Amino acid sequence: MTENVLERYFRLKEHGTTVRQEVVGGLVTFMTMAYIIVVNPAILEAAGMPFGPAMVATILSAIFGTAIMGIYANRPFAIAPYMGENAFVAYTVVGVLGYSWQTALGAVFISGVLLTLLTLTKWRSVMTEAVPNNLKISFAVGIGFFITFIGLVNSGIVVLGTEDAPVHVGALNTAPVALAVFGVLLIAILMIRKVKGAILFGILATAVIAFLTGIAAPPEAIYSMPPDVSAVFLQLDIFGALTWGFFAVILTMFTMDFLDTMGTLIGASAKAGFLDENGNLPEIEKPFLADSLATVFGAVAGTTTTGTFVESAAGIEAGGRTGLTALVVAALFGLGLFFSPLFGAIPAAATGPALIIVGLLMMAPIKGLDFQDYAESIPAFAVIVLMSFTYNLGVGLCAGFVLFPLFKIVQGKMEDVKPAAWMLFVLCLLFFIFYPY
Template structure:
């Protein structure tokens, strides 16, 4: 069996092995397992029942991640996006007053559009049109964003007051202390070059939390999944195909395009998938996995689905092939029946991993040309706005708007590829029509 896996995924060519890939898959799953509970919790605000929504979340993750592993052969997890789910629940349904069925119709339409763009090769050309400095900014921005997520989830950073929107958390509480312990543990293990340091840190921190009674251990281990019938195939495509819904579809389309582009470029650069020309190899395959997962997710009853930035945790552990994704999908499948265990993993255990991985990704900032303001300003706008708006799409779109404009006004418009102007138009429309 090991030989079959090594040959299919060409593990030796990527400098990895079955054990490393399995370890990387477990690490990535541990950092994304929160979505099993968090996604349906958010979508409950839109009227989507929790139990069926949880099943739809897991099934869409299994579907997309399997395609990512078997077809694209990339070590990336796919699951419903954070941000897009909140946009549907709190804006499309909560503020604009549309039904969740119509919102899922818009998700389906954007997924179909992505599939067409991917099959036609246009989506891959969009990535190739991104200048190198912006690509590096994606890596740094994702790193800062991942670290910020970890800090917020752990309670190290909390909401402040007017005039000081962020504030240091309660560092004297036991959960935060456990997070800091986990961060130091993982850091020391990595410095000592201990294999599986991230996974070891997550497990030890979680076990200490359970043993000390800080976090509630799962009351049961196995549970049959709820029925998905109430939300399966309930999307309203016709209702989404109206002029009034144009802004919603445009927003969903652009957010997914930017999130996926930024994630795939960022984690792929981290994994060493860039060729000699500075382009990312075989990007159409993970793009297709992402697009098909969004279509499937809408049919199953959940929101926009795509590649997760937390996949960088598994890549840091050495995951380089689709075998990592197969392991992730296997654990998502277990989640259908063992979700009481996975949902009990505390943020204090997973947040240290996100903080460490994010810090490591930010090292790429030294590759950005800081002397050319037409390159530096768009890149830094991407990095800063990704985190400060808590929205990958906003940060990436800012870069795609600023880059061609600054090149144009500095007399360097010849450095802007035609497709980059197309991204400029798309992102400008995004900012104009976004339902603030």
């Protein structure tokens, strides 16, 4: 009975999926992004926020945003506090600029409200539809490279090098890195053999090996009560952020969230086959609204900018196609409130390989790029490489939006630039001008 209700509400048959397939998709997405439960509060700790309450705020914002994404938008995308934005608050806004974390959360709240208004007035979708097709393709490819780079770094296969060689191959002769390589090979073999749920099985098998061999410490506890969230809940300082000196911070937060979500939604949707013949995502206002409301809620709860996670692509690859996948992720985050020691123990040697493989799968649209038209291909190339090499989706996306109109003017085809694309050009130009480098 319950299964029939789920099939009807989420229109599973219409999307060619099943309850089992959606559950597997949700499990895979959660497993690849569960690290945020402990990583986000660890970063925010550097801003002076207490770890335990920040962890609860992280989970609550993920539950809130992902549940709205599943129930209202019926899309298989998961929402949680963004990596990059959290570091921007902790190390730049608080660490370098000297503002309090309460004021930083006020800026997060303001940017979330602005995004919500932009979504409700439909300007957000208008600006998204103004993005040329080659840039849309570059979003998916760039995010694929970015996900792969995250997986390589997290698992230790790639490490920081020297000034002359910024990155270097990791110590392949050490057990954790060797296990990560094994995880990549295992998932690849399972996929070649067309095993359903290959990514999930690869994560679980690699994690079990890590625990049994002592490569990773097994969880000290399975269950624990969540800490009191009151130390960060409703502690945002909105009026402190409404100053001219905070303009650059709010602009940066707004632009990064706007573009990161746009790029992730289009990139992941391209992989899932959700885009229409014009390369647009139908009813994109719904996932946009889930994203912006989650940012507002997250600031109130006590965490930084939230948004659609690129790791959602892992669940999509595992078969997730509807909001039921997102609802499974939200439920697992709910369990994370009480089972955070268990989820937090899953090592990067197990989740990193999944991200590496997903990155490969997201590169498929690159065959649609028009490499012969340099006014189209160079902005797309800038998006792809700068997303990964700056470790910042927003920088790559902004580079594409600035270069595309300029090159079209040089090419003598300014008519190819839609009016809303000029709005993105101005927004991104301001981003580069006021970004607190």
